[in-house]
Amino acid sequence: MANENQKKPQNSNPQNLRFQQRFYNWLDLRVGIDSLLHEALDEPIPGGARWAYVFGSVLLFLFISQTITGIVLALYYVPSADHAHTTVAYIVKEVTGGSFLRSLHAYGSSAVVIVLLLHLTQTYLYGAYKGRRELLWISGCVLLALMLAMAFTGYLLPWDQKAYFATTVGTNMAADVPFIGTWLKRFMRGGNEMGTLTISRFFVAHVFLLPAALIGFVAMHVYLFRKAGAAGPPSADPIKPELPTQRFYPRQVVMDTVVALVMILILGGLAHFAPFELGPRANPADTQYIPRPEWYYLPIFQWLKYWRGPYAIFGIVIIPAITALLLVCVPFIDRRLERRPWRRPIAVGVFLFILACFVAMGLMSARDDRRDPSIAAQVTKQREATEQFMREPFQPETGASSISAPAVTVIDPLAAAGKKVYESEACDACHGENGVGTSAGPKLSGATAQKSAEELARLLRHPTAKMIEGEMKPVDVSDDDLKVLVAYIKSLK
Amino acid sequence: MNEADYSGSADKVAPEPVSRRSFLGVLLGFGTVVMGAALSVPLIRFALHPLLTKTTDIGWSEVGKIDEFASLTAPLKKLITVEQRDGWRKIVSEKAIYVLPMKDGVLRVLSPICPHLGCSIPWVDAKHQFICPCHTAIFTLDGVRVSGPAPRPMDNLESKIDNGTLKVRYQYFRQLIPTKEALS
Numbered sequence: 001m002a003n004e005n006q007k008k009p010q011n012s013n014p015q016n017l018r019f020q021q022r023f024y025n026w027l028d029l030r031v032g033i034d035s036l037l038h039e040a041l042d043e044p045i046p047g048g049a050r051w052a053y054v055f056g057s058v059l060l061f062l063f064i065s066q067t068i069t070g071i072v073l074a075l076y077y078v079p080s081a082d083h084a085h086t087t088v089a090y091i092v093k094e095v096t097g098g099s100f101l102r103s104l105h106a107y108g109s110s111a112v113v114i115v116l117l118l119h120l121t122q123t124y125l126y127g128a129y130k131g132r133r134e135l136l137w138i139s140g141c142v143l144l145a146l147m148l149a150m151a152f153t154g155y156l157l158p159w160d161q162k163a164y165f166a167t168t169v170g171t172n173m174a175a176d177v178p179f180i181g182t183w184l185k186r187f188m189r190g191g192n193e194m195g196t197l198t199i200s201r202f203f204v205a206h207v208f209l210l211p212a213a214l215i216g217f218v219a220m221h222v223y224l225f226r227k228a229g230a231a232g233p234p235s236a237d238p239i240k241p242e243l244p245t246q247r248f249y250p251r252q253v254v255m256d257t258v259v260a261l262v263m264i265l266i267l268g269g270l271a272h273f274a275p276f277e278l279g280p281r282a283n284p285a286d287t288q289y290i291p292r293p294e295w296y297y298l299p300i301f302q303w304l305k306y307w308r309g310p311y312a313i314f315g316i317v318i319i320p321a322i323t324a325l326l327l328v329c330v331p332f333i334d335r336r337l338e339r340r341p342w343r344r345p346i347a348v349g350v351f352l353f354i355l356a357c358f359v360a361m362g363l364m365s366a367r368d369d370r371r372d373p374s375i376a377a378q379v380t381k382q383r384e385a386t387e388q389f390m391r392e393p394f395q396p397e398t399g400a401s402s403i404s405a406p407a408v409t410v411i412d413p414l415a416a417a418g419k420k421v422y423e424s425e426a427c428d429a430c431h432g433e434n435g436v437g438t439s440a441g442p443k444l445s446g447a448t449a450q451k452s453a454e455e456l457a458r459l460l461r462h463p464t465a466k467m468i469e470g471e472m473k474p475v476d477v478s479d480d481d482l483k484v485l486v487a488y489i490k491s492l493k
Numbered sequence: 494m495n496e497a498d499y500s501g502s503a504d505k506v507a508p509e510p511v512s513r514r515s516f517l518g519v520l521l522g523f524g525t526v527v528m529g530a531a532l533s534v535p536l537i538r539f540a541l542h543p544l545l546t547k548t549t550d551i552g553w554s555e556v557g558k559i560d561e562f563a564s565l566t567a568p569l570k571k572l573i574t575v576e577q578r579d580g581w582r583k584i585v586s587e588k589a590i591y592v593l594p595m596k597d598g599v600l601r602v603l604s605p606i607c608p609h610l611g612c613s614i615p616w617v618d619a620k621h622q623f624i625c626p627c628h629t630a631i632f633t634l635d636g637v638r639v640s641g642p643a644p645r646p647m648d649n650l651e652s653k654i655d656n657g658t659l660k661v662r663y664q665y666f667r668q669l670i671p672t673k674e675a676l677s
Contacts, residue, residue, distance in 0.1 A: 072539055076581070083581070090581035096542045097535035250517040257521060264528065396583040426615035426626045433572075433587075440612050440627070471612075471627050 041249035046232030046241035049251035052126070053230070055119035057256035058263060062112050063218065065264075067211070069105040077157070079203035081196035084159035085281040086397045092278050093394035103271035109151050111267060113296045116144055124330070124351050127339030128231040131238025134331040136224040141328045143217050146210055153206040155294060159199065161382070164282030165291030167202075168194055173304070176316040194284070234339040279386040290378050292369070299358040302365035323354070418488025421481045430471070435492045441470070449493035456486045543580070552576055553653070553660040556592060556602065562659060565594040568603065568616045568623070568634060575663045588663050590650060591616065593635065602652040602661045603636045609643040611668050623647060644671045 028034045045053070076095055078087045091098035120140070123129060129137040156167040171194070175185040190197030232241040246252075283289075293301050300320075307315025326333070334347050341348045369375050422428060422435075430441030437443025451459075459467070460475040460482060475482065538545065554573040562569065568591040575588050591603040605613045612627035622639065623632040630641030637646050651662040667674040 068536065072536055075540060087581050094542075094581075095539060096545060097539040098542070100535055101539050250521070253521065254517055257524070261524075261528065264532070394581075396578055396581055398583050398585070423615075424618075426613075426617070426624075429613035429615050429626045438613070473626065 041247065041253070043226065043230065043248035044245035045230045045248060045252060046236050046243040046245050048244070048246040049248075049255055050233070051255055051259075052122055053252060054256045054259040055115055055122055056225070058259050059112065059115050059119060060218070060222075061256075061260040062108060062115060062263065063214070065267075066105060066108050066112065069101050069108065070207070072101060073105060074207065079157065079199050081159060081199055083397065084157060084199055085278075086395075088158040088160075088278055089394055090396075092275075092390075099275045100271050103274075103276040104267055106276040107267050107270050109154060110294070110296065111263060112147055113151065115263075116147055120144065121351075121355070125341050125348065126231065126234050127238065127334075127341070127344065129331045130334070130337055130339055131228070131231070133224075133228050133231070133238070136221065136228055137331045138328055139217050139221045139224060141324075143214065143221060145324075146214050146217065150206060150210050150214070151294065151296070153202040153210065156199065156202045157206065158278055159282050160279035161282055161286065161289055161385075162279050162291065164194060164284065165289050166293050167198070169291050170293070171198075173316055176313055178313065178317065231339070234341060236339070238337055238339055277386050277390055279382070280389045288378060289382065290375060292379070295362065298365045299361040302361040302368075412487065412491055414484050414487040415491035416488075418484035418486070418491075421477060421485045422488055425475060425477065425485070427485075435489065441472075444489055445492040449490055453486050453490060456489055457482055460485065551662055551664060553655070553662055554588075556590065556652070556659040556661050559600065559654055559657055559659050562592050562600055563595060565592065567618060567621070568593050570605070570616065573661060573663065589613065590661060590663070592659065596635075600652065600654070600659055601635075602650040602659070604648040604650050604664070604666070606648065606665065607643060608645045608648060608666065608668060608673075609641070614647065644669060645673060648673055 024033070073091065076087055076091050076098070078084060088102070091102055093099075123137075123140070152167075152170060156163045171185055171188045174188055175181040177184055186192060188198070188201065189195070190201050229241075231238050232243055236243050292298075304315055330347075334344070336344075338344060369379060427435075430438060431444050432438045432441070435444030435449070437445075442448070448456075463472040463474060475485070477485065554575050556571050556573055570589055570591055572587050572589055574585050576583060576585050578584075589605050591605055593601040593603060605615075607614050607625045607627065607630055609625065609628060609630050612625050614623045614625045614630070614632070616622075617624045621634065623634075623636065625631075625641065625643070628642050630643035631639040632643070632647050633639055635646075636649070648666045650664065653660050665676045667676055
């Protein structure tokens with residue numbers, strides 16, 4: 001074959017060739033890099049590379065980008081109601097490149113949703129779920145749900161007004177689930193109210209549980225895709241596409257990379273020129289605030305407006321559940337091997353109808369808000385509050401946890417006399433004010449102070465070998481002074 | 494598997510010549526490395542933020558009214574509160590300092606931290622000396638070294654008198670070296 005050797009390093013210099021060849025062979029014998037590369041890059045694509053196939057790779061790329069930016073954001077973020085907003089403000093306003101990276105992460109989540117929809121649409125229109133690809137399709141549906149859950153849980157973490165109120169509404173909706181609704185809502189919130197436990201739960205889901213599930217399902221999705229093989233253009237048979245093939249590398253890899261590059265440029269440009277904003281800290285007492293979800297949840301938000309009273313359960317639970325189930329069952333319902341969209345008018349018609357409904361409801365939601373003058377005014381006010389907050393310099397939090405010696409008032413006169421000995425003998429130099437301990441000596445309050453008077457007196461006169469090793473010196477005072485010193489130490493418990 | 498070299502197809506795809514495949518490989522590899530390097534710059538700067546930014550100046554802490562120190566005969570231990578930035582929070586901690594008896598109309602403030610290994614040095618009134626309890630470094634009333642392992646005198650803290658109030662700028666200094674060098 002013409003390109004049999006293309007994977008082997010090539011160089012006109014024979015000296016180099018020999019070295020590179022030897023290194024490659026050395027690596028191959030230990031890692032099996034040759035078959036790995038073959039497996040990764042030589043995937044045959046029936047009908048050749050196309051721009052329509054780039055979305056899966058771009059999603060993988062975005063997932064990696066979200067993971068990396070997410071990990072570094074965790075360097076400064078603290079998941080608690082007390083500190084979450086301060087730490088995000090610190091990231092945005094003070095940390096070098098903080099606003100940029102947070103914007104990449106926040107805009108990245110929107111990009112994931114957009115590319116997911118494109119990937120889903122392409123797969124559906126091309127009928128690429130057909131021909132023994134049911135599990136591949138279902139794992140994709142699970143990934144869609146997991147990604148939407150990532151977006152929902154991540155949204156709360158900055159703990160600004162928008163995050164707080166949107167999540168309040170989001171978790172309230174869970175209460176409409178039959179039988180377990182109330183319990184489910186309390187489970188998500190970690191109580192009846194939104195609070196610090198809610199942040200912890202959302203953080204654990206966003207950072208540990210969902211990413212772990214995502215990695216597992218991404219691996220499964222890629223494996224099942226490779227097992228079934230690329231489906232190729234809609235004209236091809238989904239099981240035996242009798243079309244000439246082209247390898248994944250290089251043409252498809254180049255196309256994927258070009259789109260990923262465009263993605264980076266768009267996200268980087270947005271993050272640089274229009275940084276993602278942080279609003280004022282959540283104020284649960286605010287009764288004026290009008291919460292609006294992120295744009296990709298707007299259609300659902302609008303949809304829910306139409307369902308009130310006893311029928312709400314249809315709108316909130318039953319119809320969405322049926323739609324989700326239909327989506328998951330698509331490969332079982334549409335079992336013909338015909339893939340060309342114009343030969344599948346019903347399947348394509350239903351899909352496009354639902355898609356159009358989503359877009360229309362999103363637009364209607366935006367239009368409703370613009371038309372209602374009171375809402376428009378409040379939304380403008382919220383916008384201004386956010387801009388105002390972004391202009392203010394960062395305010396560090398004044399910690400209640402500042403280190404200072406507890407103000408112990410010594411009532412016992414014996415102990416009061418002992419405190420003088422404690423200070424004149426410079427015990428406080430190592431054991432700190434009131435025996436709180438320092439880096440040079442252990443604390444005396446607590447366990448030590450609970451020892452018997454006899455034992456304390458003996459230890460002061462004759463420190464143990466371990467104490468001497470820690471620079472403790474035998475206390476050289478009169479017996480009376482020793483007695484009051486022991487009384488003082490005992491008063492520290 | 495009939496890999497890249499198929500023939501006679503109506504499809505527009507064609508096998509890639511070897512040179513183009515390796516050229517694209519180099520281009521892709523190079524592009525990935527350049528993009529990766531460009532993207533890792535903000536990541537690294539973000540992670541190194543605490544090292545790259547100068548810590549904000551430590552402010553002045555109030556010690557007390559100067560009248561209080563006018564007639565001192567021995568060093569007076571005072572506790573001051575120091576406000577510091579700790580990442581995204583501000584902490585207030587209590588530190589001990591010594592105000593020395595006035596000399597030539599000047600009030601001096603000493604850090605109680607031993608320049609040897611960092612123990613807190615008490616003023617021993619009975620012996621009229623500073624005696625470090627750890628390795629018995631001894632200093633005079635002025636903080637001048639008398640004996641012991643300390644490599645330099647006790648450290649002077651920057652102080653000023655503002656509207657009749659003595660103020661001090663608390664700092665830590667590097668231990669075990671003969672010159673005073675502030676830790677930022």
